[in-house]
Amino acid sequence: MIKTTDEGPHLHILVVGWEGGGNVPPTLAAVRALVGRGHDVRLIADDTMKAEAIEAGARFLPWKRAPNRPDRTFESCFIRDWETADPLAGFQRGCERIFVGPAQAYAEDILEALAAEPSDILLGSDLLFGSMLAGEIAKVPTALLASNISLWALPGHPPFGPGFQPARSATDRARDAEVSAMVEQIWEGFLPCLNAARAHFGVAPLTHVYEQHLSAGRHLLATSSSFDFPTEHLPNRVRYVGPLLEMPSWANKRWAYEPARATRPLVLVSFSTTNQGQADVLQRVISCLAEEPIEVVVTLGKALEGLRLQSAANVTILPNAVHDDILVKARAVVTHGGHGTIMRSLHHGVPLVVLPMGRDQNDNAARVDYHGVGVRLDPSIAPQMLSEAVRRVLSEPSFGERALALGRTIAEEGPGAARLVAEIEDFVKRSAQGALSAA
Template identity: 80%
Template sequence: MNATDARSNLRILAVCWEGGGNVPPTLGAVRALAGRGHNVRLIADDTMRAEVIDAGARFLPWKRAPNRSDRSPESCYVRDWETSDPLAGFQRACERVFVGPAQFHAEDILEALATEPADILLGADMLFGSMLAGEIAKVPTALLASNISLWPLPGHPPFGPGFQPARSVADRTRDAEVSATAERQWDGFLPCLNATRAHFGLAPLFHVREQPLSAGRHLLATSRSFDFPTEHLPDHVRYVGPLLEMPSWAHERWTSPLAHEMRPLVLVSFSTTNQGQADVLQRAISGLAGEPIEVVVTLGKALEGLRLRSPANVTILPNAAHDEILTKASVVVTHGGHGTVLRSLSHGVPLVVLPMGRDQNDNAARVDYHGVGLRLDPSASPQMLGEAVRRILSESSFSERASALRRAIAEEGPGPARLVAEIEDFVLRYSQGALSAA
C-alpha cells in the first residue's frame, strides 16, 4: 500500500457493542472515516443498524456474539443497577461482554475479514474478541476507547475508585494495592481468555492485561487537557480528543420561557442507559425546586416514561439534544458519564457530579482535580445538591476554570479529524514496515 492509498481509500472494519455511552463516540469515528472517503464496515448490535448506515458505513450484525435488538433495560447485558457492589458489576461485564463471549466476537470478526479483507481493524478497548481477531488475522489493529484509558497510564491512579494522582508514599502504596487487587480480578478471567486463545491456536498469556497489547494503537477519545497529566505516554497510546456525536434519539429542542430568560440555567442529565438513577434524579429536582433558577432535566431512551415530580421551575424533556441547552447553561448536574462531562466542558460549563459507577468516579476525580466542579456522593440529600449548585453559581472560579479548560480542549483540535489522522498514519507506518502486526 502506498502513501496515497493509506490516506484516501482504506478498507476499515470497525466493531462496537451496545453499551450506551460508547455508542456515540464509535459512530462519530465511523462518520469521520467514511466522510474522509474510506470504505467502512461496522459490526455491532442490531440496535445500531440505522445509525451506522446514517454515519456512512455498511452494517454487519453480530451473529454468534451477544446482540441486543432494542435498548430497553430488560435487554441490557450487565444490569449493574441490580447490585450496589461495583465488583459484582465488573464481573458481570467481564462474563457477559468483555471476556466471556470473546470467542464469538472473534469468530464474527474473522468471518467478516474472510469475506472482505480490511487494511485495519478498529476494535473496541473493552471487547477482548476484537483484540484476539486482530492478532489471529494479523491485521493492523487499533483499539478505540470511548473515554479515559481503562489501563492506567504512567503516573495515573488505577481505574475505578476515582482516586487523585498520588502525592505521597501513602498514596503510592494505596495505588499499588488497588492495582494488584484489580489485576487479580481481571486474572480471574484468565482461564476463560486462555481457553479462547487455545481454541484459535494461540499461546497462553500470564495476565489478562497482556491481551490489549496485541493491538498497535490505543486511541483515547478524550482530551489530554481533561485527563491527569503524565510525564510520557506509551508509544502505542494516543489522545484523539472527544468524539461528541449526538445520540440519534436526541432531537427534542428546548426554548427558555421569556419570563425566565434572565435566570441562571441548570441542566440535569443522568446517563443514556439505566443505572437505577430515578431516585437521584428526583432528589436533584427537589434540591433545585423553588430556587431562582431555570432547570432543564433530560432523560434519554433508557428513562422514557419515567414519572418525576416537577416543580414550576423545572422542565423535563425526554429526548433533548444538549448542545443548544449548554450554550445558555451555568451549571450541569450529572452522573459523570464521559460524554456529558466532556460536552459540558467543551462549552465551558462547570459541573456537579454524582458518580454512580463505571468510569464515572474517574471522570469526577478529573473534574475535581481541575477545579471545574464539585463531586458529591450519589446519596447526597436534596439540600446538599442545592447547596452545591448555589456554590458554583456564586463562586466565579468554577466558571473561570471551566472556560480555561474549554479553550484548552479547543486548542487540541477537533477529535474526528485527529482520529482520522491517527488511523491513516498507523496504516501508513504499518504498510512501510515500521510496525509489526502484534
C-alpha cells in the same frame, strides 16, 4: 489493498462496536469521520446501531454469535450493573457477559467478516477482548478505540475505577498499589476463559489478561490530554485523539428558552442515556432544585424516557433533547459524570456538579475536581448539601472561568474526528512499511 489518491490513502476499515450507551456516539463519530475522509467502512455491532451506522455511511454487519441487543430498553441490557450496589460485582458482570466472557464469539464474528472481505485495519474496542484477539489471529493492523479515558492506568495515574486523584505521598502510592492488585485479581479470574478462547484458535496462552490489549498496535483515547491527569510519559502506542462528540440519534428534540423565564440561572440535569438505577437519585435532585431560585431542564435517555418523576414549577423534563441548545444558556450542569456530558459541558464552558454512579464516572469526576471545573458529590448526599453545592458553583465565578479556560484548551488541541483519522492513516502506513521491511 491500500489505494492511494491525491487526497490520501483509500482504506478498507472494519470498525467494531457494541451497545454500551455512552460508547456508541464516539464509535459512530469515528465511522462518520472515516467515511467522510473517503474510506470504505464496515461496522460490526449490535442491531441497535444499524440505522445509525448506515446513516453515517458505513455498511453494517450484525453480531451473529456474540451478544446482540435488539433495542435500547433496559430489559435488553446484558450487564445490568444496576442490579448490584457493589461496583466490583458490576465490573465482574461486565467482564463475564461482554468484555472477556464472550471473547471467542466476538472473535469468530470478526474473523468471519475479515475472511469475507479483508481490511487494511481493524478498529476494535478497548473493552471487547474478542476484537483484540481477532486482530491478533488475523494478523491485521489493530487499533483500539477508547470512548473516554484509558481503562489501563497510564504512568503516574491512579488505577481505573475508584476515582482517586494522582498519588502525592507514600500512603497514596500504597493505596494505588493495593487497589491495582485487587483489580488485577478480578481480571485474572477471567484468564482461563480468555485462554480457552485463544486455545480454540490455536494461539498460545497468556500469563495475564492485560497482555491481550498489548497485541493492538494503537490505543486511541477519545478524550483530551488536557482533561486527563498529567502522565510521566505516554507509551508510544497510546494516543490522545480528543473527544468524539456526537449526539445520539434519538436526542432530536430542540429546546428553546422561554424569555419570561430567562431571568434566573439555568441548570441542566442529565443522568445517563442508560439505566443505572438512577431514578431515586434523579428524583432527589429534582426535588432539591425545585426549592432553588433557578430554572431546571432535566433530560432523560432512551432507557429512561418512560420514567415517571415528580416535577415542579421551575423544572422542565424532556424525554430527549439536543444538549447544545441547553448548554449555550446553562450556568451549571448536574450530572452522573458520563464522559460525553462532561466534555460537551466543558466545550460550552459550563461548570459541573457530579454525582458519579459507577463505570468510568468516578474517574471522570476526579478529573473535574482536579481541574477545579466543578465539584464532586456522593449520590447519597443530603439534599441541603446538594443545594449548597449547586449554589456554590453558580455563585463562585472561578468555576465558570476554569471551565471556560479548559474548554478552550481542549478545543485548541484540534477536532477529535480529524485527529482520529490522521492517527489511523499514519498507523496503517507505518504497519505497511514495517511489513515491507520484515519481508
